[in-house]
Amino acid sequence: MTRIDPLVHRVLDGELPSEVLTPAQRAELDRLERAGTLLADGPLTSVADRVMAEVRRPAPGVAQRLARWFAERHTITISVRPAWSLALAAVLAAIAIMPGRGPGLILSAEEGIAQFVGRFPGAKSVEVVGSFTDWRPGAVVLRDDDHDGVWRGVVVLPVGQHEYMFVVDGERWVTDPLAGRFVDDGFGRQNALLIVRPVPR
Amino acid sequence: MTVGRAAVWWLVATAPLAGQEARARLAGRVPGAALPALDSIVLAAGDEGIPTEPLIQKALEGGAKGAPPERIVAAVSLSASQLRRARALLRSTSEGQPAGPAEVTAVAAALARGVSPQLVESLTAALSGEPTGPSLHAVADLIGHGFTEDAAVGLIVDAAHQGLRGLRLLDVAAAVVLELQRGRSRAMALARVQDMLPTVPAPPRLAPATVSKARRLPPPSEPPP
Numbered sequence: 001m002t003r004i005d006p007l008v009h010r011v012l013d014g015e016l017p018s019e020v021l022t023p024a025q026r027a028e029l030d031r032l033e034r035a036g037t038l039l040a041d042g043p044l045t046s047v048a049d050r051v052m053a054e055v056r057r058p059a060p061g062v063a064q065r066l067a068r069w070f071a072e073r074h075t076i077t078i079s080v081r082p083a084w085s086l087a088l089a090a091v092l093a094a095i096a097i098m099p100g101r102g103p104g105l106i107l108s109a110e111e112g113i114a115q116f117v118g119r120f121p122g123a124k125s126v127e128v129v130g131s132f133t134d135w136r137p138g139a140v141v142l143r144d145d146d147h148d149g150v151w152r153g154v155v156v157l158p159v160g161q162h163e164y165m166f167v168v169d170g171e172r173w174v175t176d177p178l179a180g181r182f183v184d185d186g187f188g189r190q191n192a193l194l195i196v197r198p199v200p201r
Numbered sequence: 202m203t204v205g206r207a208a209v210w211w212l213v214a215t216a217p218l219a220g221q222e223a224r225a226r227l228a229g230r231v232p233g234a235a236l237p238a239l240d241s242i243v244l245a246a247g248d249e250g251i252p253t254e255p256l257i258q259k260a261l262e263g264g265a266k267g268a269p270p271e272r273i274v275a276a277v278s279l280s281a282s283q284l285r286r287a288r289a290l291l292r293s294t295s296e297g298q299p300a301g302p303a304e305v306t307a308v309a310a311a312l313a314r315g316v317s318p319q320l321v322e323s324l325t326a327a328l329s330g331e332p333t334g335p336s337l338h339a340v341a342d343l344i345g346h347g348f349t350e351d352a353a354v355g356l357i358v359d360a361a362h363q364g365l366r367g368l369r370l371l372d373v374a375a376a377v378v379l380e381l382q383r384g385r386s387r388a389m390a391l392a393r394v395q396d397m398l399p400t401v402p403a404p405p406r407l408a409p410a411t412v413s414k415a416r417r418l419p420p421p422s423e424p425p426p
Contacts, residue, residue, distance in 0.1 A: 105415060113407055113415045131258050132418065134226075135265040139418050154415040160303070161310055161334065163262075173266055180378075181342065183313045186259065186276030187268045193310065195338060197368050200406060 008032065107156060112196035114157045116142060116166075118176060121149030123168050130164025130191070132157050137167055159198050163191035223257050231260050235270035242277050251284045252302035255309065283309040290318055291333070294325040307334030314341045320350050327358045335370045336361065342374035348387055356391060363399040376401040 008029050010016045021029060060068070080088075107113070116128050128140040132155075142151035163183060166174040175182065179192030223243045227236060239260050246253050259280045263273030287308035291300035300308075308321055316337060324340060325333050336357050343353035360373045373394060380390030394401065 105413075105417075113412060115407065115411060129265060131262075135258065135261040136230075137265065154411055156415050156417045161307065161338075163258075181314070181338065181345070183310060185262065185266075186279055187263055187266050187272060189266075191262075193314070193338075195335075195368070195371065197371075197404070199412075200403070 004028075004032070105156070107199050109198055110159050111156050112159050112198050114155055114162075114194060114196055116140065116151075116153045116155075116164075116176070117178065118142065118151050118166050118174070119149055120151055120166075120168050120174075123149075123151065125169055126151040127167050127170075128153065128155075128164050129167050130162055130194075132162045132164070137170070142166075157194075157196045159196050162194045162196065164194060165189070165191055223253060226257055227260055227264075231264035231273055232270040235260070235263075235273045238270075238274040239277055242274070242281055246281050246284065249285070250299075251281065251288060252306055254302070255284060255306055256280055280309070283312050286318065287312060287321075290321050291325065294322055294329070304333055307332070307337060310334075311337035311341055314338075314345075316341050316344070317350065320354060324354055324358070327354070328361050331361065332367060335368050339370040339374040342371070343377060346378055346381060346387075348377075348391070352387075352391060356395060359395065360398050360401075365399050365401070369401075369403075372401045372403055373398070375404065 004012075005025055005028060007016070007021060008025050011018050011021060011029055012032065018026065018029060118126055120126050123144075126142040126144075127137060128142065129135055129137050130140075133139040140153055140155055142153040144151045163185070164176070165185075166176055168174055173189060175190045176192040179194065181193035181195070182190040183193050185191045224236070224240060227239060231239065239256075243253050243256050246256055256277050259277045260273055263276055268276070284305055288300060288305045291304060291308060311321060311334075312318070320340065321333070321337065324336055328336055339357050340350070340353045343356065344350060356377070357370055357373060360370055365373060376394045376397065377390050380393050381387065385393065
């Protein structure tokens, strides 16, 4: 318990005027007087009375308890080993940077997806040139990331029929043997005929 | 200004807009010696109401493949003939109703795949009001696997009468081809798919990983990056 300054005590008891107090002692006097006022205004119930009143009060319903639980502050402590937290962070980062169907790849009803696959072992470059590129090379370049000779590419194309050929190493025009549909190109070769369908929704 | 340049300017200034657009797209992409003949083919096609885009595409294709000028002109001329024939066929089977460019192009592509004009007529008559492209390609797919025209048309018309429409008709042909790949004879494959109708399997969905790799192409008029 904090001891009251004897001079302040005497002022409180009315033995001395308050003018004798230093500013610090006067501040203490004010604080004690405010506390006294608060005690005088409050109900003078004992601790036992207040405990019994609380015991007799009907228990709050589930909804009330839930509402109170959500409204009140809670301190939640989660213990995680640093190794696990690092792993979790790595997974979240991978999900964040994983390529996905971004806003630029929302397909309209008039668009579909075409996947080109060709086996050209030893080729330095393979691309697809067709009516969808205005027969201009360089727009659909296939990739062979694992160097197994199988070149792949996936592009968005307008729904409908398209003609195309592979161009290997920038100069050799090759018909896609897996296309299934072919048409004479009028230049002594055959174009593959591709029918692009809308992507099912 | 030389007389030659003046002549070019006069040609450009007086040519119809469609012809100017075609010339602009072909310039630098096909040998200069082929340009006058290509111009006249494209302009004539435009005047007749025949789709000109397939002709421009054929010329660009010839230029990209390094074909000589006379070969490019011959190929474009052949394409124009096929388009003319396709339009005439569609007119004869649709009681004179004008066919859209997509329909004409689809029928011309079927003719180029070896489908006979008689087959086009019988199929368009049997499926009047339906887009002819998918049904023609479905029939051509079956003929390409050794089926007779009658058998192929019969199956596709039957599928259409059982409610399959448009691109779903291609799935009918695909189902037959799958049966052949499983080792069944043509007659058995046809009978099995006939029994399946109208519930032929749809093509498998692309894996999400594949879809996520898809990218859009720049517009054809823009040079690729």
